[in-house]
Amino acid sequence: MSDLTRKTAAELAELMTSGQASSVEITQAHLDRIAAVDGAVHAFLHVDTEGALAQAKAVDDKRTAAKKSGEQLSPLAGVPLALKDVLTQEGVPTTAGSKILEGWKPPYDSTVVKRLKAAGIVILGKTNMDEFAMGSSTENSAYGTTHNPWDLARIPGGSGGGSSAAISAYEAPLAIGTDTGGSIRQPGAFTGTVGVKPTYGGTSRYGLIALASSLDTPGPCARTTLDAALLHEAIAGYDPMDSTSINQPVPAVVEAARNGDVAGLRIGVVKELGGEGYQSGVEARFHEAVELLTKLGAEVVEVSCPHFEYALPAYYLILPSEASSNLAKFDAMRYGLRVGDDGTNSAETVTSLTREAGFGAEVKRRIILGTHALSSGYYDAYYGQAQKVRTLIARDFAKAYEQVDVLVSPATPTTAFAIGDRIDDPIAMYKNDLCTIPSNLAGNAAASFPCGLADEDGLPVGFHVMAPVMRDDLLYKVGAALESALAEQWGGVLMTKAPELEVTR
Template sequence: MTETFDVNAEAGADQLVRLTALQMAERLRAGTTTSVELVQAHLDRIAEFDGDPRADAAEDRGVRAYLHVNAEEALAVAAEVDAIRAAGGAEAEALHPLAGVPVAIKDNIVTVGQPTTAASRMLDGWMSPYDATVIDRIRAARLPILGKTNMDEFAMGGSTEYSAFGVTRNPWDLDRVPGGSGGGSAAAVAAFLAPFALGSDTGGSIREPAAFTGTVGVKPTYGAVSRFGVIAMASSLDQVGPAARTVADAAALQQVIAGHDERDSTSLPEEPADLGAAAARGNLSGLRIGVIADLREDGYHPGVKAAFDADVAALREAGAEIVEVSCPHFHAALGAYYLIMPSEVSSNLARFDGVRYGNRVVPAGGGTIEQVMGATRAAGFGPEVKRRIILGTYALSAGYYDAYYGSAQKVRTLVQQDFAAAFEQVDVLLSPTAPGTAFALGEQTKDPVTMYLNDYATIPANLAGVPGISVPGGLVDGLPYGLQFTAPAREDARLYEVGAAVEALVTRRGGSPVWAQAPELEKGAQRRTGAERATTTDGGAA
């Protein structure tokens, strides 16, 4: 559900970037905006507000969402789309409905012509010789690529503070994290630096940033979107998906990238459902929503619990049937995930040794191949990546495999069975996306376990391979929080239908969409800390 607008009305650059992706597409088709104007408006805003993630964070108080800006290519693609539309004829009629609308790409998705670093020193400056399947489909639809977004290194983290190239800041408060690992994509969308973006979700890396930034994030059904060309973290858990400001925009982007890919052995064979039509229906009447009792335990921020309870009551009033369901093994999902994921990490990242892949570090005076590998991995990997490799290697070692990795896989099966039993009673399951709102930069990096607990509600969907969506539920103490819905595998369309209805409900209650309530970013030297903004007394925007 989106706000109404006049497609023929004049719009300056600031108004253009604040349109939804579908509104942008409508203006492009109507001829009231060109793709070059649209791309340039985003590039200008990036130059004004994003800053440089590789600069010292204390000196650069931009959002720092992008690691690389793809200005020349994006403008060239935009000019091609404009020329085709201006010429008319069959080629213009064959253009994808989103042609000319720009998009941002998480930096673990390989892209020809741009660096793909996975935010790691190990791949600093690496240029891929091929495109990921999702990039092939983005290019086929003629969506100009604005650039590559920051992330936790190799997608390992929940705050985008573990990037080797600096932190990304939350546009709602520049002293807070945007979530992770895909905080760059979510922050770019929330700060109007891109209308939508691609991310990857292994344990909540699209959905948690969406909750922290007041945007929409979707983890599709495992296999619904190809993983070919996505730098693997944990292959049985990773899934590419959209980040957007509205549910309809997310549906439109997933429609572009979804579908079978013979280059991905885990790709589902069927064609995707019409996700845009599902989002347009947006219906709650008669829907059976299961509130997961096991995800309402202690550990949630009191404000999030109160807001969640109020949202559940509102859903009931809107015609949904609320059913409390039990998923008794969800409490063990976090532990199982943090054995399965690092085990797969240790395997997937073994190739980055300076010999097969990755930048090479040679010890002073030379050394054996083992010494080169050791020096390379010591210098190329950050602390969180090393932590997970060591944990995974231990879990897979002789004598511990059955006790740890094997047991975790059994828990995974129990979580899948919990989902199956729950979906016999209800259409979708509901929980808060994260136990709290965006936390302060540096608050949780000294205690990895605390950060891991932020994935408590999102991890089960990855273990089971079912789709999940995070939709803004409102504000808690001035910061966004997210509502997470999950559905049975292959029922992504159901999530978009539910998500759009909830989005409309929250928008009516708040008077405007949550993403539209974000404070305006400040330019350059005018940028202040969250504490300074909170104590503003001059009557201006705090």
Template sequence: MSETFDVHAPIEADGLVRLTALQMAERLRAGTTTSVELVQAHLDRIAAVDGDPRQDADADAGVRAYLHVNTEEALAVAAEVDAIRAAGGAEAEALHPLAGVPVALKDNIVTVGQPTTAASRMLDGWMSPYDAHVVERIRAARLPILGKTNMDEFAMGGSTEHSAFGVTRNPWDGQRVPGGSGGGSAAAVAAFCAPFALGSDTGGSIREPAAFTGTVGVKPTYGAVSRYGVIAMASSLDQVGPAARTVADAAALQQVIGGHDARDSTSLPEGQADLVAAAAGRDLAGLRVGVVTDLDAEGLHPGVKEAFDRDVRALADAGAEIVEVSCPHFSAALGAYYLIMPSEVSSNLARYDGVRYGNRVVPDGGGTIEQVMGATRAAGFGDEVKRRIILGTYALSAGYYDAYYGSAQKVRTLVQQDFAAAFEQVDVLLTPTAPIPAFRLGEQTKDPVTMYLNDLFTIPANLAGVPGISVPGGLVDGLPYGLQFMAPAREDARLYAVGAAVERLVTEREGHPVWAQAPDLQKGAERAAATPAGGSK
């Protein structure tokens, strides 16, 4: 947190929501703000700028980051934290440092007392009987849960336009997407509707929205955070992680949710390092930064390329050693991912048939079990989910398994070997997070392949299980762009240290944090009318 931050300074509610999560925690511990005040300020902000995602796209110009707002429970938890602090004693001393700071959850993380829909009509209205592991951790730390955020259906998409309940808008420009699949979490953070949030990252679903919204997004090492209670998309790739406005806030949230969980067979057995301390640590002097030379995509936006080259030079000026690194199989990672991921999607989503799981649709006049399943899946799944199920089922079918899925797994091994060889030469790898800034709503929905290409830089980390972070690198044509750093598996602390150092570098150059430049997106059609089509404010 800032050295100039005055924890005792009077502050209005609108200013409260613009503090970092760690600044909020400091004010709570000092007694200059209550958790109820903090939660209410965020609820008021949500009411002012968010709107209802289930309204028609032209009827509401709000951000529409939330699918469900958890008003009563959030205020009740906040009041409980305030009462414990006011009473003092051992219970107050035992409170988690973040107790009372609110958080938002992506809507594929199951949560008692709130609907969990994965933004799909297949699960519309479903209430989970149990909490995900990460929710258990958040409740134990007494972080009030503001609500569930919008996403691409079952986490399949790169723009949050594939939600069954409406699109989420980018707070930087209401005519543009916030990225996906976790655009709701990133947009909530960018619009000051939450200090931080949880997302899930299968091929870039935390990091790409961070790049598009000027925020920080982290995919932890695979297994560093339990997936128990997270609705599965592709189990060998999915990883829960934080979205925040600062690297230190992201580190603090991962510190809450990380660690071993025996209910997840892929959970790493060891404990995690002090990530918050890491984020306060090193400078860039002596850091070996590998710039990947094999991902110079034809689709790289000229402005992103120019900004990236500028930032590489800035890292060198700050004392980092820049090393060009060849990872020859990264160029094949996209194709391998889009065989492995849909294959696992086909398997994981087979259970949603209206018989075992999911809302049931019965054909007129009844029907056989097969007809009920067909009607249920036709009505319950959107086009992108159907597309990936069909692709995955084909890749796993007899006669094609070895040619497609088996070959893709071989490429995955080669990508992992590329990472291992690269990390013998450098401490971290660097790429842009996404090849382009946030694109316009509707611009890529009719061309799935073009949208898939936006994952070019983020997918390799998921295939190899290594951690990745996106930090704001500045603006391109008035819109944010992200720098992605990747570190060896289990080196999440290194990633947070580097991310925080780069964040300080960019902030010093810009004169203020990138996230602080995001314009307010006010609720109401008049705001949409005042935003030039395709323009940024």
């Protein structure tokens, strides 16, 4: 039943509820698909075949028992998922894409994993990512680049390229990503899939190996808006283990995804996110999508967010500053890699040798940047100033949301680029996240939805929606409206346009 991998999560759940397929069958189908295509895609760093099948069997048993007792299973019970390797899962290798954590098996579950397990969602394995989520292409992974299923010579985006590629390659119907500056949305855009960055504090960071604590947000990746919403609902909500978690009910994301009605919704097109530097095919698809929403009854206006142009430099001060401190714990003393411990070297030397060998170039670059930005005498000019920019960006958003319900832009200035294309040009690489970073700095909700293929390269384009804090439901409203309108043109979700991958056995 290889077509099980082509089903959406919602469809798979229905098949299980109606008894037409078991979780073990569905999980096995996806494990087979991984075995067949992941050699070419390299979306996974670790496939937990045994654990996934055991989890699937447990869900099937529970379902059998529930038939007698009348107990309700969670909506996604038995559906498989790919987990970004930055979230801890007890007993399963977790590397964050870094050599320095090679071989580490966390002794605890992250809150996201706890909730996935509680919902009966089957975790297939851990997906590839840029080292410590620093990057926009997965080329910074210490374990090799992930390939974009739409064109294997191209990058899938990053840092969560593995998660988006996994769902785009039908290796999993669902995946978890984390978004610090666009690491869910940009790979979503590049792989023709849905990627949602919930409101900061809407999903728990406990067990998320921190890149930048004030920005990191776990969120769902899926091939459809509804699937993303179902997963969002499963993982979101207050967590007393995360002080920055918001103690409020989860926004009604599933309901919004089911009723994508944008009539009367006020949509603001951000003036500053477009024009020079944006690929023409990206702009064309974006504007078509805006027109489509207008036809569906949305009121569209142009909105100016003048401080967004400072978002990128501010982000590249705040992120490295926090990262330089967050990564200090990797000192070879308690877990992970240890280099040079030959009985003669001091602890300091061992730490130093381990960090030299265990961290990649981009990680070192950001540690040095952050260390400098926090140094006495520079703090005010760099970190302090960046925090002020952050406040100004939040004000831009607040002002915009007085006029409109949501803001929109292209998710990325370009489509997926070729492997190796930008790896030696950090600034060009950083510019990928121009549209996505402001939402992280302000902490509000944002998502990328597929909106077509660029004429010049035939690659997916992402439509970026931004919504106020704890109004994640508005994202899904817009996404669902767009998805159903476009599906009429395409005869299904955009993913149906993706080329078939060569299957190896």
